[in-house]
Amino acid sequence: MQFQEPCYPSWAGYQTRIYSALLPPKLFTDSSRWESEARACMPSRNYNYIYGTAGQGRTQRANLDAFLRYRFIPHVLSGATVRDLSVTLFGKKFPSPILVGPIGVQSIAHRQAEVASARAAAKLNVPFILSTASSTNMETVAEAHAAASVSVDGTEFTKPDRWYQLYWPKDDKLTVSLLRRAEISGFSVLVVTLDTFSLGFRPADLDESYLPFIWGEGCAIGFNDPVFNEKCSNKLAGPKLSIFQKLKLLIEKSGGSISLFFALLWRHKQVFKSLAWIAEVYSGTHKTWEDLKLLRDSWNGPIVLKGIQSVEDAHLAIKHGMSGIIVSNHGGRQTDGAIASLDALEKITADEEVRQSNLTIMFDSGIRTGSDILKALALGANAVLIGRPYIYGLALGGQEGVEHVLKCLLADADITMANLGRKSIAELDRRILDLEIVEGS
Numbered sequence: 001m002q003f004q005e006p007c008y009p010s011w012a013g014y015q016t017r018i019y020s021a022l023l024p025p026k027l028f029t030d031s032s033r034w035e036s037e038a039r040a041c042m043p044s045r046n047y048n049y050i051y052g053t054a055g056q057g058r059t060q061r062a063n064l065d066a067f068l069r070y071r072f073i074p075h076v077l078s079g080a081t082v083r084d085l086s087v088t089l090f091g092k093k094f095p096s097p098i099l100v101g102p103i104g105v106q107s108i109a110h111r112q113a114e115v116a117s118a119r120a121a122a123k124l125n126v127p128f129i130l131s132t133a134s135s136t137n138m139e140t141v142a143e144a145h146a147a148a149s150v151s152v153d154g155t156e157f158t159k160p161d162r163w164y165q166l167y168w169p170k171d172d173k174l175t176v177s178l179l180r181r182a183e184i185s186g187f188s189v190l191v192v193t194l195d196t197f198s199l200g201f202r203p204a205d206l207d208e209s210y211l212p213f214i215w216g217e218g219c220a221i222g223f224n225d226p227v228f229n230e231k232c233s234n235k236l237a238g239p240k241l242s243i244f245q246k247l248k249l250l251i252e253k254s255g256g257s258i259s260l261f262f263a264l265l266w267r268h269k270q271v272f273k274s275l276a277w278i279a280e281v282y283s284g285t286h287k288t289w290e291d292l293k294l295l296r297d298s299w300n301g302p303i304v305l306k307g308i309q310s311v312e313d314a315h316l317a318i319k320h321g322m323s324g325i326i327v328s329n330h331g332g333r334q335t336d337g338a339i340a341s342l343d344a345l346e347k348i349t350a351d352e353e354v355r356q357s358n359l360t361i362m363f364d365s366g367i368r369t370g371s372d373i374l375k376a377l378a379l380g381a382n383a384v385l386i387g388r389p390y391i392y393g394l395a396l397g398g399q400e401g402v403e404h405v406l407k408c409l410l411a412d413a414d415i416t417m418a419n420l421g422r423k424s425i426a427e428l429d430r431r432i433l434d435l436e437i438v439e440g441s
């Protein structure tokens, strides 16, 4: 049997390489296996934090089920031997339509955390979005990303791009400080997450009383911020407690466990600093549309709002001069009972005012396969963010694991395009979807 690799970048070539190795790959190629394997390889509370959802997981299930309601209508004899999966976002051309989504606290999946996933993204020239809740300092990730080797060549493509995702602090000075650092570190697009001012009610974490941030995990960007550190040292931030109040709090927190009491006592400085950081970025203080002015005044590049789920909010994003939106419900981690993100996408992209605008529309929440990527693009997304699957890859194999997941998703998407008879992303539209399929089919 002879395998032929079509012209580069051929994402389908990953399938060819796996078959021609004549040995099973180190990691599975089925995304549901990534989840189960990752579960087996990490402490249960870490896995629960990643897999977990708000409430009873209804929105998370709706996210996944929504993809089943759309089915493709393949076309034949269209000569789709070579496919072009490239997209252009904010004037830059990328070889594929995916982004590595912002996911915090990656140290609970792998010790190399964001450095590993940033390198993997750079290698495949997939834009990398760094979370404010990163376990690794922003400047370290930027350095690793900039120095990573790139395996996708092609002069038409931009250099690997990194974007910064903001959890919007209460304090404006701190916000400006984070944006300044991101700009200096070469992050080109600002993604502002708007659905997490109040952390969702997440039983899997609550039942273990586990929030990684309390232990300083996912606080690296804050702990290295000069404005935040000054606030802490001036005791302007965080709980203002006397030594007795602190001891009382530690006794309460340790719930009668002597070992936990001493663990808390040992790390109490960090715990109180963590609480101060939590009070800034998951403050329960919800901003308004008018507050976007601060971000517009403090950021030179495109601004993208993440967490948009309604046509009305898409209109407001346009009105407030935003460059893009990410239709996302945070993977069902915030509002249980909310509509599936794919259904929100369908409504937003069908709207006439949105269609007439220059708004760049990206999508996440529920992408698990190559065909999921194509369905979201056919419904009008310009690109999609990969979430949990790459974190499972990270847990299983560090940078190599993330690369494997991204390559599998892209090979699957490329091959599915071929079998649908489509040669470029521009040829994906609602006509390749059977929109008549109804619930329960």
Ligand SMILES: Cc1cc2nc3c(=O)[nH]c(=O)nc-3n(C[C@H](O)[C@H](O)[C@H](O)COP(=O)(O)O)c2cc1C
Binding pocket: 049, 050, 051, 101, 102, 103, 104, 105, 131, 132, 133, 134, 165, 193, 306, 328, 329, 330, 331, 332, 333, 364, 365, 366, 367, 386, 387, 388, 389
């Ligand atoms: C463990 C975990 C941490 C996350 N952290 C962040 C974050 O720091 N910032 C953010 O905007 N979204 C965060 N998200 C949401 C993702 O960016 C994305 O919206 C979500 O994972 C998409 O759902 P899916 O993974 O089911 O596809 C997180 C998601 C998970 C699973």
